[in-house]
Amino acid sequence: MASQKITRVGVIGAGQMGAGIAEVCARASVDVLVYESTRELAAAGRARIMRSLDRGVSSGKLTEREREQAAWRLRFTSDIGDFADRQLVVEAVVEDEAVKTAIFAELDKVVTDPTAVLASNTSSIPIMKLGMATQNAARVVGMHFFNPVPVLPLVELVTTLMTSPEVSERAESFARDVLGKQVVRSADRSGFVVNALLVPYLLSAVRMVESGFATVEDIDKAMVLGCAHPMGPLRLTDLVGLDTVKAIADKMYEEFKEPLYSPPPLLLRMVEAGRIGKKAGHGFYQYE
Ligand code: CAA
Ligand code: NAD
Known part of the structure; x- marks a missing residue:
């Protein structure tokens, strides 16, 4: 037909x-x-x-x-x-x-x-x-x-x-x-093109916060001013939703078994706390 x-x-x-x-x-x-x-x-x-x-x-x-x-x-x-x-x-x-x-x-x-x-x-x-x-x-x-x-x-x-x-x-x-x-x-691979590249970057930013490497604000400022990204990785994680980032990371880890896709504990704790980002009014940042 x-x-x-x-x-x-x-x-x-x-x-x-x-x-x-x-x-x-x-x-x-x-x-x-x-x-x-x-x-x-x-x-x-x-x-x-x-x-x-x-x-x-x-x-x-x-x-x-x-x-x-x-x-x-x-x-x-x-x-x-x-x-x-x-x-x-x-x-x-x-x-x-x-x-x-x-x-x-x-x-x-x-x-x-x-x-x-x-x-x-x-x-x-x-x-x-x-x-x-x-x-x-x-x-x-x-x-x-x-x-x-x-x-x-x-x-x-x-x-x-x-x-x-x-x-x-x-x-x-x-x-x-x-x-x-x-x-x-x-190709039909978990994460496709964009998330295969983006998600390890977002998770790395969360690990940086977790280890005290730099503050949330400075990590975001660095990527906005230093690389001309429209928003930094932590604000972007808030926009996507921490629950969604975790679910994506879990799936990619299941597919590739690469540590770079493994969701860091801080992300898990924030999801458990309901701090899932902009849609919930609270993530790495507070929204009105
Ligand atoms: N709906 C409709 N229009 C919107 C909008 C929305 N939710 N958010 C912003 N806009 C429009 C605004 O109206 C504005 O239009 P004009 O320039 O014509 O006025 C324009 O977009 C810019 O908006 P703002 O000035 O309010 O804000 P901004 O310049 O800070 O841009 C942004 C906001 C568009 C979100 C920009 O910061 C951006 O592109 N950020 C990166 C987003 C990104 O990387 N997305 C991919 C996430 S990963 C993914 O999606 C895949 C996955 O599987 C997780
Ligand atoms: P969201 O949390 O904003 O919305 C989730 C939707 O799923 C709502 O419509 C909700 O009613 C529905 N839902 C929740 N539990 C359900 C259930 N048990 N049965 C049926 N419906 C249920 O999420 P979102 O950000 O819109 O993400 C939706 C999809 O888009 C996901 O697959 C996500 O991976 C994908 N995606 C998200 C983004 C992003 O930046 N957030 C970008 C691209 C693709």
Whole structure:
């Protein structure tokens, strides 16, 4: 069956990343259905997207009319059964393999179009594991967006030994031609290209704090002023979420058994304390 242009997208999860992915799709004139498990989470997800759209208006990137049109294209549901007609679904829930595999197994039953693309925004879980949770691994691919999604232009496209060339081409052309993102391809290895390089750097910064090498503020200042990074590694760890950084590091360590991916004790203690970064109001820094 010839695949049609993608105009109906589903996003599973409306946390930082799911909300950003849903927003960029709605801004690109795509009909977007977003799943959250409860009404409260759905309302929080919609509010997150509206705040970001408002920010787009106040910075002059969007008109008020474009904001309203994007908002109209977004619907929320707590029933994955509603995803039957979707041509592309991007899963963006918590970085937990058991949660993601259960969602892929369910999506596989629900999404009827055999040419539909089932994508994961995972940072570190091999896409093959998600593909093998379905009956049709040929339509499963990694589409890895970057935080904040409306700002960062990259999508890493991850194909597995089972992904069909048609599905990877469809996902790539959607990211490039519809969303206006730039695409790089990565082998299906935990962390893909960016996190394989970024996560050891973030963990090294945490180890520096842990050993008293330098303060949080000075480590960040050093990388902003000395290397022209937009933010230092500890503020970036706060932005990503310490829970997510830990989950990514655990997966990469599981794959490569390299000490550089092993999460340091300070990171573990902060996650246990609930100091998981900007989204919780407290991480290496305090937020209002
Ligand atoms: N949504 C929409 N727009 C946003 C935004 C958001 N959440 N955050 C910032 N922006 C926009 C602002 O509106 C602003 O736009 P204008 O210039 O048109 O006004 C622009 O981005 C810059 O924002 P600010 O001036 O408020 O702040 P800033 O200059 O300090 O930039 C930042 C903020 C964009 C987050 C920047 O610091 C940055 O790029 N940091 C690095 C982020 C990064 O490395 N992300 C990758 C994380 S790793 C990952 O994503 C993969 C993984 O698997 C973990
Ligand atoms: P988040 O904590 O902001 O949001 C997590 C989402 O998962 C929420 O929608 C939440 O309702 C949902 N969720 C939590 N537990 C669940 C469960 N048991 N069942 C179903 N849904 C559940 O996380 P995030 O930063 O948006 O990360 C989401 C995904 O995106 C992860 O796979 C992460 O690795 C990846 N990612 C994160 C970043 C980042 O910088 N934070 C960047 C790229 C990719």
